[in-house]
Amino acid sequence: MxxxxxxxxxxxxxTYVVRAMPLTMLRKPIRNxxxxxxxxxxxxxxxxxxxxxxxxxxTQVRAAGVAALLAGVYMAWRGKSLIQVAASCCAVVILIELxxxx
Amino acid sequence: MVRKNTEAERVVFLFSKKEFREGVQAGIxxxxxxxxxxxxxxxxxxxxxxxxxxxxxTSLLCNASAGQxxxxxxxxxxxSLLEVAxxxxxxxxxxxxxxxxxxxxxxxxxxxxxxxxxxxxxxDEIFGIAVARPGFLNPxxxxxxxxxxxxxxxxxxxxxxxxxxxxxxxxxxxxxVALYGMFLAVIIPPVKxxxxxxxxxxxxxxxxYMAGILSPxxxxxxxxxxxxxxxxxxxxxxxLFPIKENEAE
Numbered sequence: 646m647x648x649x650x651x652x653x654x655x656x657x658x659x660t661y662v663v664r665a666m667p668l669t670m671l672r673k674p675i676r677n678x679x680x681x682x683x684x685x686x687x688x689x690x691x692x693x694x695x696x697x698x699x700x701x702x703x704t705q706v707r708a709a710g711v712a713a714l715l716a717g718v719y720m721a722w723r724g725k726s727l728i729q730v731a732a733s734c735c736a737v738v739i740l741i742e743l744x745x746x747x
Numbered sequence: 748m749v750r751k752n753t754e755a756e757r758v759v760f761l762f763s764k765k766e767f768r769e770g771v772q773a774g775i776x777x778x779x780x781x782x783x784x785x786x787x788x789x790x791x792x793x794x795x796x797x798x799x800x801x802x803x804x805t806s807l808l809c810n811a812s813a814g815q816x817x818x819x820x821x822x823x824x825x826x827s828l829l830e831v832a833x834x835x836x837x838x839x840x841x842x843x844x845x846x847x848x849x850x851x852x853x854x855x856x857x858x859x860x861x862x863x864x865x866x867x868x869x870x871d872e873i874f875g876i877a878v879a880r881p882g883f884l885n886p887x888x889x890x891x892x893x894x895x896x897x898x899x900x901x902x903x904x905x906x907x908x909x910x911x912x913x914x915x916x917x918x919x920x921x922x923x924v925a926l927y928g929m930f931l932a933v934i935i936p937p938v939k940x941x942x943x944x945x946x947x948x949x950x951x952x953x954x955x956y957m958a959g960i961l962s963p964x965x966x967x968x969x970x971x972x973x974x975x976x977x978x979x980x981x982x983x984x985x986x987l988f989p990i991k992e993n994e995a996e
Binding site for chain 2: 649660720738
């Protein structure tokens with residue numbers, strides 16, 4: 646890609662605007678019920694859409710991705726920390742793929 | 748709004764070595780976690796054809812997992828600048844909410860300069876530790892946490908781009924799910940107590956899977972599918988399960 650730094654600048658600026666805007670401009674909580682509800686669901690929906698089915702497609706063996714999804718959901722459900730959840734997903738994939746390739 | 752700060756408020760945004768040091772101490776373990784996740788992000792960046800330096804710069808400027816992941820995917824797909832701008836807004840929309848919550852933690856007299864600096868690095872984790880501080884937030888605590896964690900994020904991304912090609916397939920495959928593990932750690936715990944979020948997550952999984960195989964949605968880029976599904980599902984959820992006025996975030 647030719648103007649890659651231009652792209653980086655755009656994504657960096659947009660990211661910054663989203664973060665700095667409420668801190669600098671908003672001194673009161675949002676009142677509009679629809680907007681407030683919409684914004685509160687956005688993070689979960691975006692992350693969920695990005696996670697599945699991508700997590701089962703990114704691994705070399707599909708079963709390893711499915712196992713990583715189950716392990717991640719289980720660990721997160723048990724209230725494990727972000728690092729523990731991410732690490733168990735990794736470990737499950739590495740073990741299953743090692744096992745299946747041999 | 749002109750308003751005199753009370754003595755307690757004024758103390759809150761003055762430089763404090765103690766606050767700064769506590770911030771760094773909280774930031775370093777976050778940074779170690781970032782390194783692993785950034786490594787997997789680096790693999791996505793490498794797949795998009797980015798150099799280690801480009802990945803390093805992107806991570807240093809953005810500090811955003813989902814947003815950067817979407818960005819690298821879009822670069823790989825040859826997206827337009829406008830698509831990148833819109834996608835960045837959508838994938839980082841949660842920071843708008845976090846920013847709103849965090850703005851309530853700042854003493855009203857906190858200067859614009861401090862507000863702009865804090866805004867550089869409102870990540871899920873730094874937001875989490877910042878709102879958990881008792882009373883008003885001293886900006887220097889946040890700066891300490893940023894300094895302790897952000898370098899790991901940028902270096903981890905560069906390391907993923909460089910070393911991603913040197914590692915055996917299983918290891919790369921394993922590390923590339925770290926990012927999704929991190930996403931799961933954010934979306935799953937609230938499902939236990941909030942039925943609406945649970946329905947949102949399940950509907951999102953199902954819709955995302957269907958959109959990937961059904962025409963004409965499967966012809967959209969992954970990034971555009973994410974934008975479309977996010978807006979539609981979140982709006983539907985807002986209509987079906989509106990949040991009560993005084994309910995906690």
